[in-house]
Amino acid sequence: MDILPVNTGLQEQAVKKPIAGKILVGITGGVAIGLTAICAPFVSPALRKFCLPYIPATNEQIKNILNALKGRTGTVLDLGSGDGRIVLETAKKKFISHGVELNPWLVAYSKFDAFRKGLSDKTNFYRKDLWKYDISKYDNVVIFGVEQMMGDLEKKILKECKSDCNIIACRFPLPNMVPSKVIGHGIDTVWVYDCKKS
Structure with a gap:
């Protein structure tokens, strides 16, 4: 049982x-x-060696960059392009604009935003280390750097940029080059440099 x-x-x-x-x-x-x-x-x-955090550009900074690009043509490279707003704004002004950014989420967002705004044909975004990216083919280079990296960045610029390249440094100036123009004030200041080689 x-x-x-x-x-x-x-x-x-x-x-x-x-x-x-x-x-x-x-x-x-x-x-x-x-x-x-x-x-x-x-x-x-x-x-990393240089802490380059993502801090979006202000509207005043964008205005100052566009002012620094007046009378210029050709290509624009934004080193450390973040969310792509500088690339998109310069593309609206008829530049062929590229952004280099290490953060994959920001690159994906930038590509999506360019597509959404109908600017995909005038923009490219690359997930690359800005120190390893060749900047020699660009007519204009924009950088939002931190003070500690500007000396090394200046060396890269002098080594790689073509002779008629226009350099726009935002937030911090390059330590040894003399700017041809300074636009704005405070955190929104941009320094414009002519990369003339002897």
Whole structure:
């Protein structure tokens, strides 16, 4: 004769609790991995030789850059292009505009924004390290740098830029080159340099 166990409902609860716990751990782990993947490109600049954080350009800075480009033509390169706003604004002014940015999320956003605004044919965005990107083919170069990197950036400019290149430094000037123009004041100041080689 078989003895049937009495079902008290405890066995069913015991089975449900581990499954619910595993689902909760899986969801929490997935959210943590997703947040890490999104946040890491914004935090990692602090771990490089020069911490170049993402700080969007102000409307006044954009206006000053466009003023610095008056009378210029050709190509524009924004080194550390962030969300692409400088590239898009210069493209609206008939420049062929490129942006170089290491953060993949900002590159993706910039490409999407260019497409949304109908500027994809006048813009390109590259996920590259600005120190390894060749700037020799550009007519105009814009950089939003930090003070600690401007000396090394000046060396790169003098080594790579063509003789008629126009350099626009924002937030901090280049340490040794003499600007041909200074536009604006405070955080919105831009320094314009003629990259003439002897």
